Amino acid sequence: MISGERFSVVYDLVGDRQEAMEKAKDICLEQTVEFPEELLPSGMICDHVVGRIESFDSLDRERYRTVISYAVETTANELTQLLNVIYGNISIKPGISVREIKLPLSLLTCFKGPRFGRQGLRQLLKIPYRPLLHTALKPLGLSSERLAALAFDCALGGIDIIKDDHGLTNQVFAPFEERVSLCAAAVSRANQETGNSSIFIANITGPANQIIERALFAKAAGAGGLLLAPALTGFDIVREIAESDGIGLPIILHPAFQGPYVLNSLQGISHSTLFGQIARLAGADATIYPNFGGRFSFSRADCEHIVKGTTCFMGHIQSIFPSPGGGMTIERVPEMLQVYGSDVIFLIGGGLFKYGPNLVKNCQYFRSIVEQAVNY
């Protein structure tokens, strides 16, 4: 009943050596049996089901790093339960953070991962080398026609990925079906003029019983991809959509509502695991997060860690694109290329409107800066 296969989680623990060791021992119980140790039945449960401390090292006098392994069977091969074993109850205990997860191939094979990944998305967009360009349709309150006109201009100006702003769902200003139909059609018309393969990404974050419906509608209407905010919808619906051959579109994740997991380094989940490893397990093809130096608080090191999470070895689970955004400007493209290289999706939203009154020209300028920078 127990294969002996185990997966591991790297945790950082706050406290002196004794406190940290107590936390490590507590994690082994809390995340599995949640039961008084002295009353556990001997045999399989004690020997295999309870978490096991594989290593315990000091980082400094008030911080320790431990690796704890769990039997793969505790996860039931479910993403929700895997996340629960990694950080369910102990998320409510202070001073415990998840740094990294290490899954054996036997567990990884339970997840298909990204349908496209970096390579697939490049093929779809027919852009083999350069960074991809990404923008968001906004502001909330515009009509579907106005948003579609913006989508047309962005595609005409050479933006590769044109997404719904993450706050556009099914508001009366621009109802989902109307907006998605008009925006997808607008991008398709622009592609006919440019010869590009730009895609419109429909935001399908919404009521649980409408997400799949909206994905199918978006597909039929000609959308080229889907946007989801997993802290609002749950991560597992991302997996369901990524695995669905009937949908078969790239998926981009948005970090809305996820902030508390990464804002405090003493607890939560590391940037690389949340925006990289878990996003890949769920089947995302690209992961949006706030760029360093923008209007959010991520550091350059945080962003570099995310890049690692998008591409670190996870068996057959493909690498995905980091898509830094949030107050980005065109001027910062050269600096960002130094950090990210070419395998990145630059997301500029509101900032794209600032360069002048002509949105098409602003987009062309953005693209020319990226192309120039890459050619150097």
Add this chain to the structure above:
Amino acid sequence: MISGERFSVVYDLVGDRQEAMEKAKDICLEQTVEFPEELLPSGMICDHVVGRIESFDSLDRERYRTVISYAVETTANELTQLLNVIYGNISIKPGISVREIKLPLSLLTCFKGPRFGRQGLRQLLKIPYRPLLHTALKPLGLSSERLAALAFDCALGGIDIIKDDHGLTNQVFAPFEERVSLCAAAVSRANQETGNSSIFIANITGPANQIIERALFAKAAGAGGLLLAPALTGFDIVREIAESDGIGLPIILHPAFQGPYVLNSLQGISHSTLFGQIARLAGADATIYPNFGGRFSFSRADCEHIVKGTTCFMGHIQSIFPSPGGGMTIERVPEMLQVYGSDVIFLIGGGLFKYGPNLVKNCQYFRSIVEQAVNY
């Protein structure tokens, strides 16, 4: 297109007066249009769609409280998008926390709320006055037969609500359908002996495409309620299940994976809003959280706030039961009654096994202590 109806969110902001005021202004844009203010089209978007600062007051020199209102239309009447407007992007900005939400009746009517609530659950269990008794089947690793035997003993001993431990999903040790069938039958057999109306609560936290299936299976197998961890599944599936007449069972929420929202008072969501107001909007009938003085870190004041959130006025949305647990012991019942009064569900899990080798007697002891305490 805009009704003029607005809902409000009370935020606490960290910083001096100027910084806090900048944060308040930023929230108004970030949570709605996410667009440079100077480029916003005049008219409806500026006048209605952008958030509006309704008040701004100092709590102390480094902390301010603001009330920001939003047009109800920004939410599209969706729970996911309501949560996004309340705390989507700004969850990623430090020093902003949600203290309370205030929804007008026009928005509240979009949500049915709890199907049972406090009163409905008391009617179902036929317990008009005293606190309800709640336990969890564990440890993970036991067979379905063993778990069902525990369920029988707990019901025989007079426990009202006997739930799957939140880590029991569909593991090979005790697969979902087998476990739920056996446990529901065991509780039913015990009820025939006792004349009680105890219920078995099946944990349906699991893959997105299996949650409804599992709910229907549990119902058919005789389970008396359902357990969900909304940080793993998303909050909106709770709403879908609560609204489903075909399911029609009480729902208990579990806080696994939600810790980062409440562990740091400088950001996140208040205990009362997360475990109370949002749980009710989603349609839960009871909300589990770590009791003060147990093995987690909530304070007595945190727990008192949760109680307020479970019962504060929210139009037709019923009051729900607080269910404090996590390292609770029977000795603490009198102290807890002082804090919670009678309208509480006491959750004792592993602790119930500690009183002696006979689980039935331990449960009877738990119940007798509660009944005695209430009679004083």
